Amino acid sequence: MNNELLTLLEKDARVTPAQLATMLGREEADVVNEIAEYEKNHVILGYPALIDWTKTDDELVTALIEVRIAPQRGDGFDRIAERIYQYEEVESLYLMSGAYDLAVTITGRSLRAVAEFVHARLAVIDGVTGTATHFILKKYKEKNHLFTKLPEQEERVLFV
Amino acid sequence: MIDYESALSARVKGIAPSGIRKFFDLLENMDSSDAISLGVGEPDFVTPWHIRDAGVYALEKGFTKYTSNAGLAELRRQISNYMYRRFALKYDPMKQMVVTVGGSEGIDIAVRAIVNQGDEVIVPVPSFVCYGPIVELVGGVPVYVQTKAEDEFRLTAEALRAAITPRTKLLVLPFPNNPTGAIMERADLEAIAQVLRGTNIIVLSDEIYAELTYGQHHVSIANIEDMYERTLVVNGFSKAYAMTGWRLGYVCGPQELIRQMLKIHQYAIMCAPTTSQYAAVEAMKNGDGDIQTMCKDYDYRRRFLLDKLHSAGLTCFEPKGAFYAFPCIASTGMTSAEFCEKFLIAEHVAAIPGTAFGPGGEGFVRMCYASSLANLSEAMDRLDRFLKGLRSSGGSV
Numbered sequence: 001m002n003n004e005l006l007t008l009l010e011k012d013a014r015v016t017p018a019q020l021a022t023m024l025g026r027e028e029a030d031v032v033n034e035i036a037e038y039e040k041n042h043v044i045l046g047y048p049a050l051i052d053w054t055k056t057d058d059e060l061v062t063a064l065i066e067v068r069i070a071p072q073r074g075d076g077f078d079r080i081a082e083r084i085y086q087y088e089e090v091e092s093l094y095l096m097s098g099a100y101d102l103a104v105t106i107t108g109r110s111l112r113a114v115a116e117f118v119h120a121r122l123a124v125i126d127g128v129t130g131t132a133t134h135f136i137l138k139k140y141k142e143k144n145h146l147f148t149k150l151p152e153q154e155e156r157v158l159f160v
Numbered sequence: 161m162i163d164y165e166s167a168l169s170a171r172v173k174g175i176a177p178s179g180i181r182k183f184f185d186l187l188e189n190m191d192s193s194d195a196i197s198l199g200v201g202e203p204d205f206v207t208p209w210h211i212r213d214a215g216v217y218a219l220e221k222g223f224t225k226y227t228s229n230a231g232l233a234e235l236r237r238q239i240s241n242y243m244y245r246r247f248a249l250k251y252d253p254m255k256q257m258v259v260t261v262g263g264s265e266g267i268d269i270a271v272r273a274i275v276n277q278g279d280e281v282i283v284p285v286p287s288f289v290c291y292g293p294i295v296e297l298v299g300g301v302p303v304y305v306q307t308k309a310e311d312e313f314r315l316t317a318e319a320l321r322a323a324i325t326p327r328t329k330l331l332v333l334p335f336p337n338n339p340t341g342a343i344m345e346r347a348d349l350e351a352i353a354q355v356l357r358g359t360n361i362i363v364l365s366d367e368i369y370a371e372l373t374y375g376q377h378h379v380s381i382a383n384i385e386d387m388y389e390r391t392l393v394v395n396g397f398s399k400a401y402a403m404t405g406w407r408l409g410y411v412c413g414p415q416e417l418i419r420q421m422l423k424i425h426q427y428a429i430m431c432a433p434t435t436s437q438y439a440a441v442e443a444m445k446n447g448d449g450d451i452q453t454m455c456k457d458y459d460y461r462r463r464f465l466l467d468k469l470h471s472a473g474l475t476c477f478e479p480k481g482a483f484y485a486f487p488c489i490a491s492t493g494m495t496s497a498e499f500c501e502k503f504l505i506a507e508h509v510a511a512i513p514g515t516a517f518g519p520g521g522e523g524f525v526r527m528c529y530a531s532s533l534a535n536l537s538e539a540m541d542r543l544d545r546f547l548k549g550l551r552s553s554g555g556s557v
Binding site: 004015019025150153 | 206405456460461463464467533537
């Protein structure tokens with residue numbers, strides 16, 4: 001990746017502009033301006049934390065739903081996509097090549113809540129011709145982060 | 161009753177144990193759940209998965225036998241390509257290299273192949289701790305040449321010239337340098353070459369940190385006119401690919417020298433570990449990107465650490481290679497050993513006294529920045545606090 005500033009922020013958004021500037025050998029004001037520009041242009045969309053909800057008391061269910069749709073003249077897939085992504089439950093939405101058209105991930109409080117969303121909201125949208133719901137059983141890795149910590153080698157040399 | 165004293169070799173007994181043993185006994189005995197070590201000079205990265213996977217795969221296929229003494233032919237071909245691709249050095253894979261158990265073995269067999277009883281070996285210091293003892297083990301005499309902060313810890317032609325005697329057999333050139341982070345640029349090497357031309361001195365160029373330079377590409381002394389024929393280049397996989405535990409290195413050089421070194425390797429070692437060699441083939445074929453990623457990361461940390469050292473009030477020469485900073489702590493009025501001991505006890509941060517790296521290290525401490533930014537940041541906060549504490553209790557700093 002060529003844009004070092006964005007790469008660093010993607011790795012850890014909490015690093016301060018002052019520290020980023022030091023690490024990149026640049027002026028702090030310069031870095032602050034560049035970040036502001038990225039925010040304004042929607043290059044940087046947000047700064048969320050990555051959370052493993054299974055380690056909390058909240059029971060959440062995530063599903064990946066394959067959606068097949070009939071594209072519409074003029075709008076292609078976008079209009080239907082828009083109807084889908086406006087739902088708060090929808091975590092991510094991608095247009096896919098291959099056997100289906102849209103990949104939707106949604107997170108709900110229970111299996112029933114997710115099922116409810118699929119049959120009452122998603123499947124009935126005009127132009128949606130079919131859905132296949134896959135529940136996510138376990139997350140191993142997301143955004144380059146592992147959900148379980150790898151063991152560390154215990155016995156190590158003290159001095160090299 | 162066995163008299164172990166007289167049973168042991170006088171040379172082995174004559175070698176001093178590592179000077180910081182006491183220091184680490186201290187570390188082991190303290191309650192150190194919050195301890196941060198900037199003491200260990202190895203990458204904090206785990207070996208990239210595709211390289212580990214190649215090792216696992218070799219085991220699965222049952223490649224568990226000895227390889228040829230000099231190393232897998234495929235690995236030697238890859239090393240040959242690599243040396244040309246990265247450093248413009250041509251070595252015949254079948255005649256001019258030995259794959260060794262880490263760079264350390266390469267240093268050992270080079271010294272053993274070259275040094276006779278009483279021969280002198282010039283060792284610039286501060287530097288990695290192994291050269292002197294290895295020389296002493298074969299009856300050679302290490303001649304330490306101190307590099308200086310005002311020369312950016314480079315070896316100067318004048319200092320080298322002054323150290324050469326008729327008994328000088330070998331010059332160790334440990335750059336990029338552990339512990340100072342110093343590098344030798346082409347012009348510096350040209351000056352060294354000028355001193356060496358016309359002598360019969362061999363150069364042992366320890367280039368284990370060659371991939372870790374910041375702002376400029378590493379130049380080997382073997383690239384300098386007339387130097388190829390007298391240079392043994394030691395390199396390895398430990399630092400560049402984060403493969404310290406695989407124990408794999410190599411030496412490249414003139415056929416006449418390599419042939420003799422191979423004899424020692426043959427009898428003492430047989431061959432480097434087979435699993436590691438298969439993993440190393442993968443590293444050489446597809447690992448350039450890993451090096452670049454890790455090097456960039458070290459560079460971020462280097463700048464960060466240097467900035468924090470300066471704002472804490474310590475002077476530190478800008479390290480341009482390896483992954484160490486070598487700040488001067490003389491302003492505290494303490495010796496390096498005192499400083500490290502007090503810093504460890506008060507703030508639970510381990511750094512290494514410069515004196516561990518030979519004469520010339522007094523007044524400095526080595527901090528390794530191959531550690532996470534979070535660790536470095538915390539360590540530097542504690543350093544700042546430590547130094548402020550010293551000042552308020554009447555120290556000069």
